[in-house]
Amino acid sequence: MSGVLFDRIALIGIGLIGSSIARDAKALGLARNVVVSTRSAETLARAEELHLGTSYVASAAEAVDDADLVVVSVPVGASEAVAQQIASHLKPGAIVTDVGSTKASVIAQMAPHMPDGVHFIPGHPLAGTEKSGPDAGFEGLFRGRWCIFTPLPDTDPQALGKLKAFWTALGSRIDEMDPQHHDKVLAIVSHLPHIIAYNIVGTADDLETVTESEVIKYSASGFRDFTRLAASDPTMWRDVCLHNREAILEMLARFSEDLAYLQRAIRWGEGDKLFELFTRTRAVRRSIIEAGQDVDVPDFGRHALDKK
Amino acid sequence: MSGVLFDRIALIGIGLIGSSIARDAKALGLARNVVVSTRSAETLARAEELHLGTSYVASAAEAVDDADLVVVSVPVGASEAVAQQIASHLKPGAIVTDVGSTKASVIAQMAPHMPDGVHFIPGHPLAGTEKSGPDAGFEGLFRGRWCIFTPLPDTDPQALGKLKAFWTALGSRIDEMDPQHHDKVLAIVSHLPHIIAYNIVGTADDLETVTESEVIKYSASGFRDFTRLAASDPTMWRDVCLHNREAILEMLARFSEDLAYLQRAIRWGEGDKLFELFTRTRAVRRSIIEAGQDVDVPDFGRHALDKK
Structure with missing residues (x-):
């Protein structure tokens, strides 16, 4: 138990990433209220069936009302539309973050819409699977995985610290770099x-x-x-x-x-050229395993599961 | 237990594939004698330490003496050299097979050297991991995996049947196609x-x-x-x-x-072109899982092993 970090979290988008955040936030008691919002009525209903949040609304604008933390987990091309919808409803002092896999574009889409007094801090948890949707999420998805922040030059250190504490509570390892x-x-x-x-x-x-x-x-x-x-x-x-x-x-x-x-x-x-490359790449795999970034078992450990 | 299928098996090459055959043959009691042969003195010593066979010889020629089944498990480029070494030592009626991932080339390298009365039947078990060497093999590697034979036009059906029985005993599913x-x-x-x-x-x-x-x-x-x-x-x-x-x-x-x-x-x-491809490929994955050719868990089931 990490204890309450935010009174009210709004999750915009409740797919694999959003729903994993929801599950962890609930399990760890990180927020008093978790508002879930998504455009699709079907997905919203499913999120409610799964008890992912404490309330469910279709409108992103409504969802961010009074939220201390807003996490936008949508395909990166939808970032600007979300920013436009939520901008005038954000509470002063709120932290807005995202989880997108491209950062310069998300910043270009969202930053211009963010009102003064709102802390927009772009982020990217390097976690996921090939599955998608609210059923695909699970507790512990972020454990041991990196979360990279690409803060803007004028980012408030206290707000950044609070957001880092949230992701640390989810089990992430934190990194910072510039968006490019x-x-x-x-x-x-x-x-x-x-x-x-x-x-x-x-x-x-x-x-x-x-x-x-x-x-x-x-x-x-x-x-x-x-x-x-x-x-x-x-x-x-x-x-x-x-x-x-x-x-x-x-x-x-x-x-x-x-x-x-x-x-x-x-x-x-030219067998020697092939042999040289094939030997060099083998060493990269070894480094990845030594760095704890993949499992140290043949065939991803799939063999044991493979056999019925 | 499948019972004895061959009195004497010679394994030429004792890497991942050869040593997995050895382990299965021993566990299932498929042969009275298993002669292990490999060029590398170090690997041969290791095979003996692992008790993979019943005898161990450096010379491939010596290994095939009196063998009923000879399994050549070497890099495909070494096929001709092995064929030349063993040709005059093969016993009439012996079955010679291989496990190489290219068949036309192996046939071109080996078939011309095979004496009359010896059954040369090219084969390829579609099994393995990224590991190599005698320590990498394990019992059950071939279970549920395909083994493809590319028999020559004059192949003796009885010899082919006997070889198929051997691979079936190892748990393989059997297929036949032409080498090309x-x-x-x-x-x-x-x-x-x-x-x-x-x-x-x-x-x-x-x-x-x-x-x-x-x-x-x-x-x-x-x-x-x-x-x-x-x-x-x-x-x-x-x-x-x-x-x-x-x-x-x-x-x-x-x-x-x-x-x-x-x-x-x-x-x-052109987002529509990307979307079309990315949708089509998702269906291929589904077919592979439905065909039982991969595990039906996210991230190859790696997530569970990932967390220390």
């Missing part, structure tokens, strides 16, 4: 991997010489790994692609350049 | 995914604007998935690239073409 650097880092560690995964699954799906049922049947030999990321929420990822365009295009260009080099090595039978 | 089709199927479900994974990990490792420690620290947001395949055995994968060149280059060309389309959609902000 955040967007470059995320382009390589998250956006490019998702785009590549979507792409390869699309390529396999389109083949004429190998049937789709063969692809599915034999997918355990490597392909299935990519299908997990490629099963992520299409709206969220469309928006990420559109809102971190420059950094993503830069990473894509480098990826393609490297792939052309590899392709040429395969064509000309 | 096998190589195309594997190019998309296995070889391309590995090459793409190796490539993206290399790209991330080479960046100047994002440090390697940042890539590692934040890898849980997608990147780490790729590092698993990119940690696979470099020798094995160098050989696969060199020995399934045509099919791999074809798949790489299609992948790059599709990626250029995606890149263009990102550059020009």
Whole structure:
């Protein structure tokens, strides 16, 4: 139990991230009231069935009334619309944060609408799964995961401290960087991997010489790994692609350049080049496991679950 | 217990695959004698420490003496050398099989050396993890996984039946196809995914604007998935690239073409094209789970193991 940090939290958006925050806030008693708001009537009803908050309203404007903390968890392309809806209803001194995977764009969309006296602090918890919606969230999603803040130059240190305390209570490890650097880092560690995964699954799906049922049947030999990321929420990822365009295009260009080099090595039978790369990449995996950023068991530990 | 199927099995190569066959054969009592052979003195000593067989010899020629079944589990580029070494020592009526991920090349390397009266039946169990070596194998690796045979036109049905019975005893599901089709199927479900994974990990490792420690620290947001395949055995994968060149280059060309389309959609902000692809790929994941080819839990079930 961390104790009450906010009297009233408004959650705008109640998908995987929003509903995980709700579950943790409830379990840890971090707020007296948790107002849940989402555009979809169906999702709002489901959130209520799941007892995720203490009240439920369709209107984001209404939800933020009197809230001390507002967490916007929507696809990044919807950030400006939400900012416009809530702006004039925010209480002086309120903290507004988000969870979006692109920061420069979210800041450009939201900051101009924030009234004086409201603390807008962009944030990004690096957590999630390939599932989406209020049923996909769970307690402890953020435990041990990084939450990156990209505060604006005039951010109030006390408000930032309070927001950090909230995410620390959820179990997150806290980091700070500037929005542009955040967007470059995320382009390589998250956006490019998702785009590549979507792409390869699309390529396999389109083949004429190998049937789709063969692809599915034999997918355990490597392909299935990519299908997990490629099963992520299409709206969220469309928006990420559109809102971190420059950094993503830069990473894509480098990826393609490297792939052309590899392709040429395969064509000309240059085994030493292949061997050099394949050895170097093995070391990266080792570093990730040593850093505690992945499980240290073969096949993600999937083998044990695999067998009925 | 399946009972004895062969009096004497010779395992040429005792890495992840060879040692898993050894463990299963022992546990299930499939052979009276299991002769283990590998070029590396160190690996051979380790195999003996692990009690993987009933005898251990460095020479492949010696190992196959009097063997009823010979299983060659070496990097595909070493197939011809092994065939040359064992050819004149094979007993008439012996079955020789392999486990290589490329079939046309293995056939071209081995078939010409096989003496009359010996049954050479190429095979490929679609099983493994990113680990390698005799310690990486385990009982049950092949359970529920496909084993594809690519028999030559003059294959003796009785010998094929006997080999299938062996793999069925290991828990495999059996399939047959022609070598060229096998190589195309594997190019998309296995070889391309590995090459793409190796490539993206290399790209991330080479960046100047994002440090390697940042890539590692934040890898849980997608990147780490790729590092698993990119940690696979470099020798094995160098050989696969060199020995399934045509099919791999074809798949790489299609992948790059599709990626250029995606890149263009990102550059020009064509959200509908992105959304269409991202929706279609989600369905592929669902089919794989419905076909029992991956675990039906978020994040490969890694979340539970993730938290210390």
